[in-house]
Amino acid sequence: MQEDTTAAPQRRLRGFAAMTPEKKREIASLGGRAAHASGRAHQFSSEEARAAGKKRHQRADKPN
Numbered sequence: 001m002q003e004d005t006t007a008a009p010q011r012r013l014r015g016f017a018a019m020t021p022e023k024k025r026e027i028a029s030l031g032g033r034a035a036h037a038s039g040r041a042h043q044f045s046s047e048e049a050r051a052a053g054k055k056r057h058q059r060a061d062k063p064n
Contacts, residue, residue: 016024035041044052 012018019027032041
């Protein structure tokens with residue numbers, strides 16, 4: 001007699017998929033702090049932020 005082996009085993013979540021949103025946020029926060037501490041994180045100047053805001057609010061069908 002053979003057992004029915006056609007049923008797929010239950011898959012378990014791994015890595016970030018298995019973490020709570022709070023744990024994911026904590027890990028992301030550590031990465032952001034490390035990037036700023038090492039000087040690799042981008043910091044927007046007032047002019048860059050203003051330009052990004054203008055670009056974000058332009059309509060896609062409007063000519064530039």
